[in-house]
Amino acid sequence: MRLLRNLGRRKARTTLTILGITIGIWALVVFGSMANKINALVAGGSEFYAGKVTATGKGGGMAFGSPLAISTADRIAGLASVDVVVPGVTMLMSDEISGVSMGMPQMIIGQVAGADRGRESFAFHYASGRALTQEDEGSDVVVLGSDIARQLDTQVGDSLTLRGERFLVVGILEPTLTAPDTTAIVPLAAGQRLYVRTLPSLVAAELDPATVVSGLTIYPRDGADPEAVAAAIRAADPDLETMTAADFDRQIGSATSILNSILVGIALISLAVGGLSVINTMAMSVAERTREIGIKRAIGGGRLRIVRELVTESALIGFLGGAVGLALGAALVVIANEAGRASGTVLFQLTPGTALTAVGFSTVLGALAGFVPALHAARLDPVAALRYE
Amino acid sequence: MTPMALLEGRNLRKTYRLGRHTTVEALRGVDFRIQQGEMVAIMGPSGSGKSTLMHILGLLHAPDLNHGPRPELFFDGRDMVALGEAERTRIRARQMGFVFQDFNLVPTLTALENVMLSREYAGIRGPAARDAAGEALDLVGLAGRGNHRPGELSGGEQQRAAIARALVNRPSLILADEPTGNLDSERSAEVLALLRLFNREHGQTFILVTHDPEVGGACDRVVRMRDGRVRDHALAALPGPADRAPRAAVAMA
Numbered sequence: 001m002r003l004l005r006n007l008g009r010r011k012a013r014t015t016l017t018i019l020g021i022t023i024g025i026w027a028l029v030v031f032g033s034m035a036n037k038i039n040a041l042v043a044g045g046s047e048f049y050a051g052k053v054t055a056t057g058k059g060g061g062m063a064f065g066s067p068l069a070i071s072t073a074d075r076i077a078g079l080a081s082v083d084v085v086v087p088g089v090t091m092l093m094s095d096e097i098s099g100v101s102m103g104m105p106q107m108i109i110g111q112v113a114g115a116d117r118g119r120e121s122f123a124f125h126y127a128s129g130r131a132l133t134q135e136d137e138g139s140d141v142v143v144l145g146s147d148i149a150r151q152l153d154t155q156v157g158d159s160l161t162l163r164g165e166r167f168l169v170v171g172i173l174e175p176t177l178t179a180p181d182t183t184a185i186v187p188l189a190a191g192q193r194l195y196v197r198t199l200p201s202l203v204a205a206e207l208d209p210a211t212v213v214s215g216l217t218i219y220p221r222d223g224a225d226p227e228a229v230a231a232a233i234r235a236a237d238p239d240l241e242t243m244t245a246a247d248f249d250r251q252i253g254s255a256t257s258i259l260n261s262i263l264v265g266i267a268l269i270s271l272a273v274g275g276l277s278v279i280n281t282m283a284m285s286v287a288e289r290t291r292e293i294g295i296k297r298a299i300g301g302g303r304l305r306i307v308r309e310l311v312t313e314s315a316l317i318g319f320l321g322g323a324v325g326l327a328l329g330a331a332l333v334v335i336a337n338e339a340g341r342a343s344g345t346v347l348f349q350l351t352p353g354t355a356l357t358a359v360g361f362s363t364v365l366g367a368l369a370g371f372v373p374a375l376h377a378a379r380l381d382p383v384a385a386l387r388y389e
Numbered sequence: 390m391t392p393m394a395l396l397e398g399r400n401l402r403k404t405y406r407l408g409r410h411t412t413v414e415a416l417r418g419v420d421f422r423i424q425q426g427e428m429v430a431i432m433g434p435s436g437s438g439k440s441t442l443m444h445i446l447g448l449l450h451a452p453d454l455n456h457g458p459r460p461e462l463f464f465d466g467r468d469m470v471a472l473g474e475a476e477r478t479r480i481r482a483r484q485m486g487f488v489f490q491d492f493n494l495v496p497t498l499t500a501l502e503n504v505m506l507s508r509e510y511a512g513i514r515g516p517a518a519r520d521a522a523g524e525a526l527d528l529v530g531l532a533g534r535g536n537h538r539p540g541e542l543s544g545g546e547q548q549r550a551a552i553a554r555a556l557v558n559r560p561s562l563i564l565a566d567e568p569t570g571n572l573d574s575e576r577s578a579e580v581l582a583l584l585r586l587f588n589r590e591h592g593q594t595f596i597l598v599t600h601d602p603e604v605g606g607a608c609d610r611v612v613r614m615r616d617g618r619v620r621d622h623a624l625a626a627l628p629g630p631a632d633r634a635p636r637a638a639v640a641m642a
Contacts, residue, residue: 005497291492298449298489299554300482300510302475383449386489 006313010285014317017281021321022328024271025362029329031263032358033348037177040349042256044178048122049245053230056215058241067199067212072237076216079232081224086115087213089195093148093162093184106148106182108162110191111217112137119219124180129156129171136170136187143171147181150341162186163194177349188213216240271365274321278369282314286377293377294385303378310374311367318366322359330355395425395561395594400460401452403441415441417617418457425561428588428595430605433614440566442614443598447485447564448477465561482510486555490567493551494539500526500550501535507554525553529583545576552583556593563587565597569604581607 007014055076057066073087093106113132124131132143142162144154149172154160159168162184175181186194192209199207220229230242286293293306333348340346403416416438423429431439444450445462448469452460462469465484469477481487486507494503504522508514513521526535529549539547548568555563565584569577581604587593597604605611613620 002498002502009497292495295489295493295495296506296510297478298447298481298487299507300478300485301506302478302482302510305510381450383444386492 003313003316006285007316009288013281013284017277017317018321018324020274020277021271021318021362021366022274022325024267024274025322025325025358026329026332027270028264028267028358028361029326029350029354030332030348031267032354033329033333033350035260035263036351036354037347037349038256038259040177041179042252044176045248045252046245048179049243049248051121051219051226051245052119053218053220053226053233054215054243055218055230055233055237055240056243058239066239067195067203067207067214068216068240070211070213072240073213073216076218076233076236076240079229079236081221081229081232082218083221084115084117084119084219086111086217086219087215088188088217089191089212089214091163091191091195091198091214095198106184107179108184108186108191108194110186110188110195112188115188116217116219124176125174127172127174129169131171132185132187137189139187140165140167140190141170141187142167143173143185144169145173145181145183146175147341147346148184149173163197165190165194177346181346271361274362275365275369278314278317278366279372281317282310282370282373283376285313286310286373289377290380290385290388293380294382294388297380297382298386306378307371307374310377311370314370314374315363315367318369319359319363321366322362325362326355326358329358394422394463395427396446396462396464396596397422398446398452398460398462400458401442401445401462402457402460403438403445403450403453404456405441414617416445416452419614419617419619421446421612421619423594423596425594426588426592427610428585428597428608430597430599430608430611431614432599432602432605432611433620437614438617439598439614441617443564443566443596446596447487447562448472448481451477482507483512483558484560484562486558486560486563488548488551488555488563488565488568490570491544493554494547496539499536499538500531500542500546500553503539503550504535504554504557507557511558521557522553525557526550528556528587529553543576544572545579548572548576548580549583552580552587556587559591560593562594562596565595567599567601568597569599569601574603577601577603 057068068087070087073085076082077085088109088111090107090109093108112134113136114134126143127146127149129143132141142160144152149155149169152160154169154172156169156172159166161167167184167186167190173180189210192212195214196204196207196209196212218229218233220226226244227246230244233240233242296306297303330350333350337346337348398419398421401416401419401421402414405413405415407413419438419442421442431442433439441450445452448464452462452470454460454470460470464480469480472480494500495506498506501519501522504525505518508518508521523535526532529552531546531549531553534542534546534550539550542550548571552568555565563584568584569580572580584595584597585607588595595608597608599605
């Protein structure tokens with residue numbers, strides 16, 4: 001193919017230029033995959049909070065709020081706009097910070113299965129085993145998120161220790177790419193026992209685990225605005241803090257959009273450098289081929305055709321750089337995710353959209369970078385070009 | 390009955406600007422007329438304006454319009470002076486052929502592809518272009534050399550490939566700028582004979598810019614230039630008028 005012969009004229013230079021684009025696209029793929037993953041986590045959270053209000057005890061210096069009396073649930077359930085209240089406990093799986101982790105922390109949650117009376121819309125799918133049922137209350141059984149199961153190399157029927165107590169694994173969830181992957185779900189009674197252990201011992205000594213929860217999940221009646229319900233809950237019990245999907249988006253959405261901009265910005269800077277190197281390469285190519293362009297113009301090659309030839313050539317450089325960058329980026333994403341899974345930190349998510357954007361972008365970038373030198377070439381005076389030394 | 394003029398120019402002037410205050414008057418008002426089927430040499434010392442005249446006749450440059458009497462340039466009965474670049478490129482592609490002194494061929498393309506390029510510029514692609522290019526190479530004696538790149542061909546072979554490219558569209562006018570300038574006398578004679586052959590057999594019109602008296606001697610007519618003007622339109626000693634008669638008939642057919 002004629003086009004490839006042109007690229008092959010200066011193999012080292014073409015290779016270096018392609019490498020420049022490769023680095024940019026590699027960065028775009030890797031950082032884009034990271035942004036995808038973060039966005040998926042956020043979207044998952046947003047979906048989780050949709051259509052409900054969660055309430056926790058105010059402050060107290062504890063990550064998941066101060067303990068609430070379980071009777072609070074009954075009081076809130078009495079509000080006119082509230083349909084169902086599910087009391088539950090939420091805690092970290094371990095107090096140790098497990099290295100550098102940008103993923104979701106591993107959590108234990110305890111709820112009475114089915115207490116939501118069918119209101120929960122976030123559907124779990126089971127890779128193996130079964131869901132918890134109301135009959136599990138009183139037994140020490142657990143359903144594990146996919147990342148925890150993989151990290152601990154645990155299967156249904158195995159047992160594991162959660163905060164010092166033995167639990168039997170009865171189910172393992174399918175990956176969701178968001179919070180449930182790093183969550184262990186236990187019956188409420190068992191969860192309450194574990195929860196009380198996380199409290200300062202002076203406080204814990206005073207408490208009967210069966211009367212304490214860490215939070216409430218409140219499902220509004222049909223048609224009730226979650227924001228209004230949240231306000232009603234705060235009015236009914238000033239010690240409660242509420243969280244709705246809108247609150248979640250406000251808190252997390254702005255942080256992630258800044259992070260996204262930084263990641264994409266880094267990738268774009270690398271690509272700008274790559275694009276400049278394509279411009280340089282094409283300008284040098286045009287200079288070297290000045291006489292040849294003169295010949296083509298003289299024997300009737302139109303300006304448009306000259307531009308098209310050169311732009312196609314630089315688009316090909318962009319495409320090749322993009323394809324190699326995508327391949328290397330995808331390789332890194334796969335390797336890093338496999339390595340990360342062992343520690344529960346899956347950082348990247350490479351979507352077909354990101355892959356297509358990366359290669360499409362590099363091809364367009366190559367074409368644009370070739371455009372100025374190509375235009376210069378097409379404007380050459382054929383006679384002067386023929387005499388060029 | 391006189392054969393119709395294929396190309397006719399009047400008041401052709403060209404001034405090149407070299408620097409802010411330096412200009413070169415390359416052509417100072419030239420009238421030029423060539424009949425269909427003629428083979429004319431333009432000769433003269435360096436700087437006499439012969440190349441400039443060829444570039445204007447070949448539509449590579451336009452004559453100056455901004456001073457002196459209005460120039461005229463008729464090719465095939467059509468006024469060329471006012472044409473835009475795109476249309477002049479189109480006429481170069483379809484109705485003219487060019488042979489230059491050296492560096493005629495695109496180095497990354499084979500001889501065959503170089504000839505096909507001319508065909509493609511004239512709007513013919515694919516197998517038809519390939520066949521015509523192959524035939525043209527056969528005609529210039531390069532059968533079997535079509536798949537070689539210019540770097541693998543001798544100077545004489547390269548020049549013959551360039552002639553094949555200039556001829557492949559059967560243009561009515563072929564312009565050659567020092568076509569034998571870089572060849573030894575034997576290769577030079579071969580190339581010249583080839584041009585003469587096409588002139589005679591196909592009635593194609595040739596304008597050759599040359600320093601070489603041998604080339605001038607092989608043409609029907611020599612236009613001598615000096616200082617941007619035509620000095621005389623002497624008829625060449627050879628070949629005689631008797632040789633030209635049958636060709637004129639071809640041209641009129």
